[in-house]
Amino acid sequence: MASRISELVIDCTDPDRLAAFWGGVLGYVELGREEDGSIEIGPPGAGFGGPQPTLVLSPGGGPRSGKLPLHIDVNATDRDQSAELERLLALGARHADVGQTGEESWHVLADPEGNEFCLLRTRLPPL
Structure with missing residues (x-):
């Protein structure tokens, strides 16, 4: 188990x-x-x-500072990464800088309250 x-x-x-x-x-x-x-x-x-x-x-979430110790990764299911990035930005996500180099295959974003998450490149099949 x-x-x-x-x-x-x-x-x-x-x-x-x-x-x-x-x-x-x-x-x-x-x-x-x-x-x-x-x-x-x-x-x-x-x-x-x-x-x-x-x-x-x-x-109950108050202001925080620094990078989160845990974040969510998401993958597009029905479009490529670029199209999904545009969709997420239109929903209210914004780019976030956590020290990435610019060579990563993922995009670091933040939700409307600043919680970081990553959009990965690989497209996954929907469940």
Whole structure:
């Protein structure tokens, strides 16, 4: 037996804004809201416990400084990396500098609250 990741929790100042952003990035839908303001999003028709982890956007994130110790990597499923980069920027992502050289095969981006994530080059098949 082994464990698997069922959900990722992101502390943030505006759960609605990040739920909309990450829902657009991943094609996720809102699965539920908690009284504390947390919003869970996940794949349509699967939800918690499905083949992909859900995201929980939880209020309480304060200002931070420095590179995050953990980040999310994403891959396009239906377009090349350049087209996906444009789509992510249109959703509200922005370029982030974490010390990369410019020779990397990935793009370092930040979500609307500054959480870094990477867009990798390889296109993956949709689930």
